[in-house]
Amino acid sequence: MTTMTIPKRLSHIVACLTVMTMTTLAAQPPVEVKWRMGENLGKSYTSQLTIKNVSGMPLGDNWMLMFNQFSRTVTVPADCPVSIDEVSTTYYRVKPNSRYRTLAAGDSLVVPLTMDGTMVNVCYEPAGGHLVLDGDLAHPLPVNIDCGLLDHPSQWYAPAKLYPDGNYMYAYNQAINGIGDAYTGNDYDIFPTPKQVDIEAGYCSVAAGVTIVPSQPRNPDMRRVCSLLAGELKQRGIGNSAMQATRVTLDINSQLHPNPEAYTLRVHDHAIDIVGASSQGLACGVMTLVAAIDHCNDHKLQNATVTDWPDFNYRGMMLDIARNYIGGPDTLRRFIDLLAYYKINTLQFHFADDEAWRLEIPGLPELTQVAARRGCTLDEQGYLAQIFDGNGNPNDTTQSANGYLTRQQFIDLLRYARDRGVRVIPEVETPGHARAAIVAMKNRMRLNPQARQYRLWDDRNTSTYTSAQSYHDNVLNVASDDVYQFIDTVVAELQQMYREAGLTLGVVHLGGDEVPQGAWDRSPDVQALMRQHHLTTQHQVSEYYIDRISQLLARRGVRIMGWQEVALGHDTAFNHRLIPRMAGVNAWSTLGKQAAVPYQLANDGYPVILSCVTNFYMDMAYSWHQDERGLHWGGKVDELDAWSALPWNVYASVRVSPDGDTTDVTTTSHGMPALSDPSRIIGVQGQLWGETLRNAAGAQYLCLPKMLGLSERAWNAAPHWGDSLADAAAYHDARHQYNLKVGTRELPLLHSRGYNFRVGPPGITVTPDGGMLLINTQYPHTLVTYTLDGSEPTPHSTRWTAPVPLPPGTRTVKARAYYLNHHSVTTRLDL
Numbered sequence: 001m002t003t004m005t006i007p008k009r010l011s012h013i014v015a016c017l018t019v020m021t022m023t024t025l026a027a028q029p030p031v032e033v034k035w036r037m038g039e040n041l042g043k044s045y046t047s048q049l050t051i052k053n054v055s056g057m058p059l060g061d062n063w064m065l066m067f068n069q070f071s072r073t074v075t076v077p078a079d080c081p082v083s084i085d086e087v088s089t090t091y092y093r094v095k096p097n098s099r100y101r102t103l104a105a106g107d108s109l110v111v112p113l114t115m116d117g118t119m120v121n122v123c124y125e126p127a128g129g130h131l132v133l134d135g136d137l138a139h140p141l142p143v144n145i146d147c148g149l150l151d152h153p154s155q156w157y158a159p160a161k162l163y164p165d166g167n168y169m170y171a172y173n174q175a176i177n178g179i180g181d182a183y184t185g186n187d188y189d190i191f192p193t194p195k196q197v198d199i200e201a202g203y204c205s206v207a208a209g210v211t212i213v214p215s216q217p218r219n220p221d222m223r224r225v226c227s228l229l230a231g232e233l234k235q236r237g238i239g240n241s242a243m244q245a246t247r248v249t250l251d252i253n254s255q256l257h258p259n260p261e262a263y264t265l266r267v268h269d270h271a272i273d274i275v276g277a278s279s280q281g282l283a284c285g286v287m288t289l290v291a292a293i294d295h296c297n298d299h300k301l302q303n304a305t306v307t308d309w310p311d312f313n314y315r316g317m318m319l320d321i322a323r324n325y326i327g328g329p330d331t332l333r334r335f336i337d338l339l340a341y342y343k344i345n346t347l348q349f350h351f352a353d354d355e356a357w358r359l360e361i362p363g364l365p366e367l368t369q370v371a372a373r374r375g376c377t378l379d380e381q382g383y384l385a386q387i388f389d390g391n392g393n394p395n396d397t398t399q400s401a402n403g404y405l406t407r408q409q410f411i412d413l414l415r416y417a418r419d420r421g422v423r424v425i426p427e428v429e430t431p432g433h434a435r436a437a438i439v440a441m442k443n444r445m446r447l448n449p450q451a452r453q454y455r456l457w458d459d460r461n462t463s464t465y466t467s468a469q470s471y472h473d474n475v476l477n478v479a480s481d482d483v484y485q486f487i488d489t490v491v492a493e494l495q496q497m498y499r500e501a502g503l504t505l506g507v508v509h510l511g512g513d514e515v516p517q518g519a520w521d522r523s524p525d526v527q528a529l530m531r532q533h534h535l536t537t538q539h540q541v542s543e544y545y546i547d548r549i550s551q552l553l554a555r556r557g558v559r560i561m562g563w564q565e566v567a568l569g570h571d572t573a574f575n576h577r578l579i580p581r582m583a584g585v586n587a588w589s590t591l592g593k594q595a596a597v598p599y600q601l602a603n604d605g606y607p608v609i610l611s612c613v614t615n616f617y618m619d620m621a622y623s624w625h626q627d628e629r630g631l632h633w634g635g636k637v638d639e640l641d642a643w644s645a646l647p648w649n650v651y652a653s654v655r656v657s658p659d660g661d662t663t664d665v666t667t668t669s670h671g672m673p674a675l676s677d678p679s680r681i682i683g684v685q686g687q688l689w690g691e692t693l694r695n696a697a698g699a700q701y702l703c704l705p706k707m708l709g710l711s712e713r714a715w716n717a718a719p720h721w722g723d724s725l726a727d728a729a730a731y732h733d734a735r736h737q738y739n740l741k742v743g744t745r746e747l748p749l750l751h752s753r754g755y756n757f758r759v760g761p762p763g764i765t766v767t768p769d770g771g772m773l774l775i776n777t778q779y780p781h782t783l784v785t786y787t788l789d790g791s792e793p794t795p796h797s798t799r800w801t802a803p804v805p806l807p808p809g810t811r812t813v814k815a816r817a818y819y820l821n822h823h824s825v826t827t828r829l830d831l
Helices: 166-177 220-235 279-295 329-341 407-419 435-447 481-500 524-533 538-554 572-581 592-603 639-643 696-703 706-715 728-752
Strands: 003-005 031-040 044-053 063-068 082-088 091-096 108-116 127-133 141-143 196-205 210-214 246-252 263-268 271-276 300-308 314-320 346-352 423-430 507-511 559-563 582-587 608-610 681-688 763-766 772-776 783-787 812-819 827-830
Touching: 031 063, 031 141, 082 108, 166 728, 166 763, 166 772, 166 827, 196 263, 210 220, 220 246, 220 279, 220 407, 246 279, 263 279, 271 279, 279 300, 279 329, 279 728, 314 329, 314 706, 329 346, 329 407, 329 696, 346 681, 407 423, 407 481, 423 481, 481 507, 481 538, 507 538, 524 538, 538 559, 538 572, 572 582, 582 592, 582 681, 592 608, 639 706, 639 728, 681 696, 681 706, 696 706, 706 728, 763 827, 772 783
Parallel strands: 003 108, 210 246, 246 271, 314 346, 314 681, 346 423, 423 507, 507 559, 559 582, 582 608, 608 681
Antiparallel strands: 031 044, 044 108, 063 091, 063 127, 082 091, 127 141, 196 300, 263 271, 263 300, 763 772, 783 812, 812 827
């Protein structure tokens, strides 16, 4: 076999006299592809693709290699025999050019690449490769791209103070471990922590089963709560039948507490009484009982009285299934189970974006027939271009690129969520992030010209713009009446689905974020609109859109939600007009001076949902490790960052800046706007965007255990350690107890229920004299294996038990933590 580096050794490629037709081969790709990272150069990085002919026959110029990666400008040397172009954002094509010569069997092309930006972690590697032969785009051949390891510091980027090498992780683990490793919480020390628990003498056993006794058996809401409790008990092997010794009495008392989600739980010998201020409060009490059963021994509960209520009645999670379809109804039900268990009562359902539309809408079949499928294409006729990942086959529903919820599946999901105390708020991204809908409606015009057309774009628009995700054609034509008719049609269908689920659709999230500057500068339609309404700026055009669409939905009895851009930069008159139509604004900017945004919006009168990127963006990677999946534009976010959030002092919610500098939380609020009316902060919400997701396990990994910190802060907004920020010891002690609670109580429970979660990596250091190797872990009783030769640790590598002498000449130590059949990323220490 001969391997050539292109272009330096191009002359050594063996040429063939005839060009074979590769379609005569079996449906196996005739090439193997490897990608290897070179080094980061600051604002760009080098890498190389190796394309090897494994067909046993010469490879002519009748092929194209398609693959995905996060949007990058890619260049190759001027005399390279292949060209690389971006078919659409994140979708790339490698094809022979005039300098290409037939590649002999067994030979390889090594193509040097230079890409702008930086290599941060494995999410930025090429993925989803497939080969097209003879221009047959309908039958791409999947090609696995072997990406190897990112195994040298020059190959990735991380802030110098935040890269989690051995010394960093050792200090991190040491700081959060404190003194002692025994967690001694009672049965009711659950997530989120109840406000008050009074432990009493004795126990109540539920092992033999219980009798559930509702005070209002004909009340449909109470019947649902009874059914919820019976179902949860059944999952735990606890029956519900008449004449059992232990009785569980359910009651609703509206005078119990001003907060409708307040409840009391009394456990005493053979009687359990749950009283809620409403059916929602009763359901919260039921979930506390269920969690207590999970944390007690042998289904034998400590007698106790629990008095509890949430500080926020909006406790949310946003799940993005548009970017990647991580699973159907079963996956979503499992996600809702998590929300309900941790008393997160709202699911913001992000089913539409630039990259796909994932919900069937009657009358608009193209939204799912076209925009819920992605594959190999150059013109997007019939389906969207491959984005993020996939094998090029738009019909392969095993890929996260493809899939959607049917109308009936969504109705069933709404009922499932309702029965668990979780409301679902659909999000229809507009006027930006609308590319999937636009492409779908263009296909509608082509495929179904007799149907009612929705022209969401301006054919004459020659505006030049680039969105945050590198799209150039993803913004609606807000001057077109078709846009408003389209949204009205979608919302009308959503309302009907909610009615059939026994619910009322009162809120639709309309996105409103990241409309790129210049999107309408050369749109004749929008320019005419601006003249008609005396508008002079893009911001005023956005105001026109949000004003008109909110009025449209108000006539349907629907209020809107939006990301912070919807509410920013308006005058007082506009705010007064818009605020009554707003159910909530997600304020996510908590970086630098933008940290003032949440309180500014609240002070303007908007109902604000704290969605802080620095604390609650679950899609941010846990660390800057090259193997930790996730994004980093908001820094890293782990379970301690989520738990450390302070809703009543957002400026003190970040203890370490995204660059690694320690923050003085006692002074961060100086000179920043104060919150004038705390009631305007209506809740907190976590966000799980889907760019880096490929399956349910990946989604769970990014959420767990971060979701535990979100749950805690959504229920208990004012932790005791936040009262005196100068008392660092109180914070550190509480953090230590929280970490133990997560590791020794909650992760074993999540493991028993089959959820995926992240395990923190070990720390590695050496004694000051360099003689002894030290290793520590985030949680007690964690298995660690290590190597001294630079190889990757496995479960069979040397096991760490105690400090050991470091062999002379050791240059690299690597270690990995194993906990409950899950393992961490590998920690590295270079000596």
